[in-house]
Amino acid sequence: MMKLTILGSCSAYPTLNRFTTSQILQINGKSFLIDCGEGAQIQLRKNKIKFNSIEDILISHLHGDHFFGLPGLILTFNLLGREKPLNIYGPKGIKKIIVSLLKIGNTWTNYKLNFTELKNPKSEIIYDKNDISITTIPLYHGIYTNGFLFRKKTSVHKLMVDKAQSYGIDKTQFAGIKLGKDGIKTDGSIIKNIKLVEPLNPDLTYAYCGDTLFNEKIIEQTKGCDLLYHESTFLKKHENFAKKTFHSTAEQAALIAKKSNVKKLILGHFSTRYKDLDLFIKESKSIFPNVDLAIENKIFTI
Amino acid sequence: MMKLTILGSCSAYPTLNRFTTSQILQINGKSFLIDCGEGAQIQLRKNKIKFNSIEDILISHLHGDHFFGLPGLILTFNLLGREKPLNIYGPKGIKKIIVSLLKIGNTWTNYKLNFTELKNPKSEIIYDKNDISITTIPLYHGIYTNGFLFRKKTSVHKLMVDKAQSYGIDKTQFAGIKLGKDGIKTDGSIIKNIKLVEPLNPDLTYAYCGDTLFNEKIIEQTKGCDLLYHESTFLKKHENFAKKTFHSTAEQAALIAKKSNVKKLILGHFSTRYKDLDLFIKESKSIFPNVDLAIENKIFTI
Numbered sequence: 217m218m219k220l221t222i223l224g225s226c227s228a229y230p231t232l233n234r235f236t237t238s239q240i241l242q243i244n245g246k247s248f249l250i251d252c253g254e255g256a257q258i259q260l261r262k263n264k265i266k267f268n269s270i271e272d273i274l275i276s277h278l279h280g281d282h283f284f285g286l287p288g289l290i291l292t293f294n295l296l297g298r299e300k301p302l303n304i305y306g307p308k309g310i311k312k313i314i315v316s317l318l319k320i321g322n323t324w325t326n327y328k329l330n331f332t333e334l335k336n337p338k339s340e341i342i343y344d345k346n347d348i349s350i351t352t353i354p355l356y357h358g359i360y361t362n363g364f365l366f367r368k369k370t371s372v373h374k375l376m377v378d379k380a381q382s383y384g385i386d387k388t389q390f391a392g393i394k395l396g397k398d399g400i401k402t403d404g405s406i407i408k409n410i411k412l413v414e415p416l417n418p419d420l421t422y423a424y425c426g427d428t429l430f431n432e433k434i435i436e437q438t439k440g441c442d443l444l445y446h447e448s449t450f451l452k453k454h455e456n457f458a459k460k461t462f463h464s465t466a467e468q469a470a471l472i473a474k475k476s477n478v479k480k481l482i483l484g485h486f487s488t489r490y491k492d493l494d495l496f497i498k499e500s501k502s503i504f505p506n507v508d509l510a511i512e513n514k515i516f517t518i
Numbered sequence: 519m520m521k522l523t524i525l526g527s528c529s530a531y532p533t534l535n536r537f538t539t540s541q542i543l544q545i546n547g548k549s550f551l552i553d554c555g556e557g558a559q560i561q562l563r564k565n566k567i568k569f570n571s572i573e574d575i576l577i578s579h580l581h582g583d584h585f586f587g588l589p590g591l592i593l594t595f596n597l598l599g600r601e602k603p604l605n606i607y608g609p610k611g612i613k614k615i616i617v618s619l620l621k622i623g624n625t626w627t628n629y630k631l632n633f634t635e636l637k638n639p640k641s642e643i644i645y646d647k648n649d650i651s652i653t654t655i656p657l658y659h660g661i662y663t664n665g666f667l668f669r670k671k672t673s674v675h676k677l678m679v680d681k682a683q684s685y686g687i688d689k690t691q692f693a694g695i696k697l698g699k700d701g702i703k704t705d706g707s708i709i710k711n712i713k714l715v716e717p718l719n720p721d722l723t724y725a726y727c728g729d730t731l732f733n734e735k736i737i738e739q740t741k742g743c744d745l746l747y748h749e750s751t752f753l754k755k756h757e758n759f760a761k762k763t764f765h766s767t768a769e770q771a772a773l774i775a776k777k778s779n780v781k782k783l784i785l786g787h788f789s790t791r792y793k794d795l796d797l798f799i800k801e802s803k804s805i806f807p808n809v810d811l812a813i814e815n816k817i818f819t820i
Binding site for chain 2: 228257284285295296316320322
């Protein structure tokens with residue numbers, strides 16, 4: 217299962233009850249923080265996300281509304297005694313600016329900060345551990361920007377330890393069972409592999425497409441996704457603004473969802489000019505019906 | 519009158535209902551922002567402070583909990599169409615780091631940003647316009663840090679326009695009355711100056727002493743103040759922590775207030791370890807009785 221929590225989805229600046237872009241994707245007890253607008257740490261607390269479950273932070277691009285919450289979060293982790301390393305993935309330049317912000321205050325972290333600076337204009341795998349991978353989705357925002365495709369692979373069989381133990385199967389067989397072998401009980405009888413590993417499901421996928429101009433090239437990566445987040449800063453009537461500011465409309469996001477044949481679409485990064493966000497749903501539905509809004513503290517599961 | 523609104527007073531990091539250090543001092547319709555922790559812009563909205571009334575921002579030192587809200591606020595002002603210049607006073611280095619944060623996102627401001635970088639280890643006047651002056655208060659925090667003494671001078675007479683008009687005094691006399699002249703009615707009779715200008719009061723003063731070790735040298739600037747904010751991160755039982763981290767206890771803040779003979783003391787920057795903040799009041803009261811806590815959204819008037 218993947219669990220996505222929206223921490224913020226407002227474009228440009230926070231308001232009284234809206235925060236700038238930030239999301240948490242939880243897979244296997246790990247929390248991936250996607251973008252980190254100002255106040256993300258407050259939203260993490262509100263949504264009871266354990267700080268220590270965050271090992272990886274992915275920053276799509278270096279506009280302030282997508283990363284101005286990061287320096288404060290790094291210092292908070294330190295003040296709370298964090299020991300485990302923190303991995304930060306983001307555009308080239310992110311390391312220098314974050315380190316400068318710490319140095320200017322004579323501050324530092326007692327835990328290790330690992331930066332992976334991205335500059336590849338093409339899609340690349342930036343994370344591949346156990347059954348989780350993350351691939352970049354090149355976006356079109358006038359500044360170097362990536363979306364991220366999260367994949368929870370199920371090609372690795374997951375052993376149900378309790379079950380194996382209940383059959384009295386010895387630990388020495390576990391590695392073989394994970395690779396597809398059957399289990400052998402102490403009396404010699406055989407337990408079929410399928411009874412000892414979790415059933416094989418298709419991969420689970422979540423595609424995060426933050427700030428971007430409408431561009432069908434995105435579909436190469438988003439094809440067939442379970443869940444697609446695609447920004448929709450504007451409504452159709454402001455399509456010219458969208459083009460000028462390298463953003464998309466709800467209709468354009470729906471087109472990407474339709475052409476990608478995804479299961480579900482969520483829209484976000486709404487301009488603060490719109491009071492009635494249902495208009496985004498309305499505009500999208502005519503093209504792609506299974507659509508929802510990314511609103512603060514909302515949860516989506518895959 | 520001066521009106522002080524506490525936007526945040528929590529040390530180190532924000533929590534669910536507490537923000538890091540930030541205050542607004544309003545004098546004559548102008549709002550001075552003192553320090554700017556993460557989320558200060560949310561607190562400005564909550565307290566209905568007009569963004570355009572802020573012309574000057576003063577940063578005491580470059581620890582993150584005192585200025586990580588500044589880059590976001592600068593961009594928000596820009597997005598809201600600000601035209602008037604913004605003056606930022608803070609330690610040397612503040613200009614480079616803020617400009618770097620904007621540049622890395624290819625962002626800029628359509629209004630002018632004026633930086634006044636401070637490096638003087640001695641007290642100096644950094645603002646002196648009309649009847650308001652601001653003087654630095656050198657503090658002792660292991661990193662270059664200033665407090666700020668705000669003075670609203672009353673040597674300038676303020677004309678009571680309504681009153682002058684009710685006597686039928688012509689506008690052409692107003693400039694003279696402001697300089698101390700009497701008014702002359704159309705029938706030639708004289709209205710004493712004192713009846714036309716606001717009564718002369720002594721200067722109003724507010725001293726902001728953010729993060730600092732206990733140091734009696736501060737008293738040189740805080741002597742006789744109407745209102746003193748002095749940090750008290752710790753209680754007496756953690757006096758050793760205070761010393762080690764260049765902070766003060768409630769008792770030490772009270773001692774500064776007593777020796778300065780101020781009218782009122784407010785305590786703030788409480789460590790998140792304390793749940794019961796009344797203990798700060800208790801500890802202070804035995805030394806200096808007129809004391810209050812700087813809590814989010816609280817207002818103090820002078």
